[in-house]
Amino acid sequence: MDNKFFKNMENKTGVNMKDVFELASSLQGANFKDEATVRNVIKRVSQIANKPVNKETEDKIVQSIVKDGNKLDFGTLAEMLNKK
Secondary structure, eight states: OOOHHHHHHHHHHOOOHHHHHHHHHHHTTOOTTOHHHHHHHHHHHHHHHTOOOOHHHHHHHHIIIIITOOOOOHHHHHHHHHOO
């Protein structure tokens, strides 16, 4: 975490980069066709970003990923979380 770039990102976003890296590492090989796995990822991202996700939004994200086969990445999640 000594990298100045990551420190700047932490300061700008308020998101701990160590948490982001740990989450990314835990996603390696994860089964995104499994609803429980996807819900767990959504909850972890929500906690890391300090942005609550209501049940309706969580259900939409899960449907989009598990049933519709959409790709799961931070950009997709951020876009879904910011839609109101």
